[in-house]
Amino acid sequence: MDSFTQVLLGIATAEVIAGRQLKNKTFLYGAVLGTIPDLDVVVGMFMDPVSGVAIHRGLSHSLFFFVCLSPVLGWLIAKLERGKITLQRSIILAFFGLFTHVILDAFTSWGTQILWPLPDRFALKTIFVIDPLYSIPLLISLIYVYRTRLDLLRKKYVFRGLIISSCYLILASGIKLFALNKFENALKNQGINYTEIIVKPTAFNTILWNANIKTKEGYLLADYSLLDSKPISFTLYKNNEEAGKQINKSENFKKLVAISEGWHIVSRHKNSIYFNDLRFGLLNDNPDQPQFAFSYEFIEKSDGSFEVIEVPKAKRDGKLLLQKLWKRLQGN
Known part of the structure; x- marks a missing residue:
């Protein structure tokens, strides 16, 4: 999720575990703990684009990392708040402040x-990385917590925010299963054979859903809105095998294949070769020259190796994408 939401969840977690002991200092410790796992993004800024993406949500989001780091952070919190909180509770606070992030x-x-x-x-794949309907209940509840000194009221407010946001996660999971069923029925009704399907929400909502479908001919992409009244349509995107052979020995290509978990196509536009991750959707609707949200250009160097750069996304692309999503969300 986005950093702001992770900070909110970190604070809420800290408040549940140590609100009585630390009062409003839970806002400081919760915000720090909720942020720590995503510091891998900062590390990635000093690496090449592919390696930077490869480490994201890796070691820093693992149980191994949390188990090793929690005693250190717990000791530090107990040291700073001497007499207010025990070492055991501090370690529990540190662990769950990190773990709920993941x-x-x-x-x-x-x-x-x-x-x-x-x-x-x-x-x-049940919620987009930014979803106000999850974040806003937490934000409102924490505003009340911050302004309240009574322990029972603080508990009441923070639990209310956590329950509402958690119920939204459960609701989103149910909606995903409903959307998955719609896609599967559409494939069956249209006589389309496939080997695998993934379904995920589009930006900022759980009304419009995307599907990626793996077939022998290539990959089908489709979307479904809860407000749709017409059958689902599928668009085929094929892998450029010739272009793929040119870059398949590159270490960066192998890394990107692993990152995409196999959900990718290689395309060529003019003299450039692109590796496209299919899981995060399109910026346009042109199957002949598709522009995907996450795309990497392979530039051949004089020694035959390839330099890889992430294709930049202009502000105009984001604006057009949001306009397209808003229109599509309202039904087909």
Whole structure:
């Protein structure tokens, strides 16, 4: 999830565990603990684009990291708040302040390597990385907590925010299953054979959903809104095998294949070769020259190796995408 939401969840977690002991200092410690796992983004800024993406939500989002770091952070909190909180409670605060960050991230499309160094990512794909309907209840509840001194009222407010936001996660999971059923029925009714399907929400909502479908011919992409009244339509995107052969020996290509978990196509536009991650949708609707939200350009150097750069996204692209999503969300 976005950093602001993770800060809110970190504060709420700290308040549940140590609100009676630390009062409003839970806002400081919760914000720090909710932010720490995402510091891998800062590390990635000093790496090449592919390696920077590869480490995101890896080691820093793992149980191994939390188990090793929690005693250190717990000792530091207990030292700073001597006499207010025990070492045991401080360690519990540190662990769950970190762990709830990962639990929330697991509901998104990118997922997390909770069991690092194992490569598998856990991704429920039920919520977009920014969703106001999850964040706002937490924000409102924490405003009340901050303005309140009575312990019972603080508990009441923070639990109310956590319950509402958690119920929204459950609701989103149910809506995803409903959307998945719609996609599967549409594929069956249209006689389309496929080997795998993933379904995930579009930006900022749980009304409009995307599906990626793997077939022998290539990948089908489709969307479904809860407000739709017409059948779902599918668009085929094929992999450019010739272009793929040119870059398939590159280490960066192998890394990107692992990152995309196989959900990718290679395309060529003019003299450039692109690796496109299919899981995060399109910026346009042109199957002949698709522009994906996450795309990497392979630039051949004089020695035959390839330099890889992430294709930049202009503000205009984001604005057009949001306009398209808003229109599509209202039904087909």
